[in-house]
C-alpha cells in the first residue's frame with residue numbers, strides 16, 4: 485500500500501472541510517492489512533479508518549495516517565427458497581448494495597436507499613431510515629481486531645446494536661470491519677407506514693408497489709429534503725433524536741401540545757428537528773456554517789466553513805435546546 489504525505493482531506497469527506505492528513509493510504513485488498521500495519525512507524529500513528537466520510541466532522545488537521553477503505557465486491561454466500569445471504573466488502577458503497585438487492589427483488593434494504601457511505605461502515609451507527617435498520621438484516625460481519633491483529637467473525641447479537649449505536653461506535657479504533665453479510669428475504673414484506681413513503685407512492689399513482697418502486701420513492705423524498713453533499717457539505721443528521729421519559733415528555737406537551745414524538749420502548753423519541761426549529765435555529769446561518777432550511781437536523785457547510793465553526797454552531801444549538809426543553813442533544817456525527 486502506498487502512503488502519500490500531507491494530503492487535503494476535502495475530497496474524502498462529505499462536509500467538505502479544508503483539513504489535511506499527515507499521511508493518507510488506501511486499502512483495496514483486505515489481505516494487505518496485516519503487512520501494512522506492521523510496516524508503519526511511530527510517526528504514522530494514530531490511524532483513522534474512513535469509508536465515504538459521510539459521518540465525520542474534522543475540526544483540525546489529522547496528525548497520523550488516514551486509511552480509506554476501498555475494498556470491493558458483492559457476492560451471494562448461500563441461499564434457500566426464502567432467503568439469500570449477501571456478502572459485501574467493507575469499501576462497497578452502501579447504496580450499490582441496496583441497488584444490487586432491490587434489482588434481484590431481495591427485500592430488506594429498500595427503505596435504506598441512498599444512505600451515503602460504505603457497506604462496512606453501516607454497522608458502526610446501525611444505519612437506519614424509514615423504519616428499517618441495519619440490525620434487522622445484518623447476519624454477521626468480519627472484523628480485524630486492531631489490538632490483537634487477528635480477524636474473526638461476529639454475529640449480529642455480538643455487535644451491541646442500539647438506536648444509531650453499536651460496539652464499533654462505542655469502542656472506536658478497536659475493530660476494523662472488513663465485510664458484512666446480510667440476510668435478505670426472497671418474499672419481501674414492505675414497510676410503507678413510516679415518514680412519507682406511502683404518501684409519495686400514492687402521489688405517483690402506485691397502489692401495489694414493487695421493491696424498486698419503494699426504492700425510487702425513498703430516493704425522491706430524500707433528494708427533495710436533504711442537501712446534496714456535492715453542492716452543500718454536510719454529514720446528514722448532526723444530532724440523534726433524543727429518547728426521553730414519559731414525565732419529561734408530559735412537561736413539554738403541557739406547553740407544546742404539537743410536539744413531534746414517537747413511542748420508543750417504555751420511553752419516547754422526540755424529533756430533534758422539531759426541538760431545533762422551536763428554538764429558532766431552522767435556516768439560520770453564521771458565515772458559511774448553517775442550519776439546513778428543509779431539515780434543521782442537518783448542519784451545512786455553505787462553502788468554506790471550518791470544522792470549528794460547524795462545531796460552534798452545533799454547540800449554540802445544543803445550549804438553546806437544553807435551556808428551553810432540558811434535553812441534552814447528542815452528536816450523531818463523529819468528531820475528530
Ligand code: FAD
Pocket residue numbers: 498532533534535536537538539540553574599600601602603604605606608609610611612613652656659660661662710711713718719720721818
Ligand atoms: P465515515 O464517515 O467514513 O466513518 C464514520 C465512522 O466510522 C468513523 O468513526 C470511522 O472511523 C468509522 N469507520 C469507517 N469505516 C469503518 C470500518 N470499515 N470499520 C470500522 N469503523 C469504520 N445515516 C443513517 O443512519 N441514516 C440515514 O438516513 C443517513 N442519511 C444521510 C444523508 C446524508 C446526506 C449524509 C451526508 C449522511 C447520512 N447518514 C445517514 C450518515 C452516514 O451516511 C452513515 O452514518 C454512513 O453509514 C457513514 O458511512 P461512511 O462510510 O461515510 O463512514
Ligand code: NAP
Pocket residue numbers: 612613614615677678679680709710719720721722725746755757779816
Ligand atoms: P421525517 O420523516 O421528517 O421524520 C422526523 C423524525 O421522526 C425522524 O427522525 C424519524 O425518526 C421520526 N419518525 C417519523 N415517522 C416515524 C414513525 N412512524 N415511527 C417512529 N419514528 C418516526 O424524517 P427525515 O428527516 O425526512 O428522515 C427520514 C428518514 O431518513 C428517518 O428515518 C431518518 O432517520 C433518516 N435520515 C437519517 C439521516 C442521518 O444522517 N442519520 C439523515 C437523513 C435521513 P428516525 O430518525 O428514528 O427514523
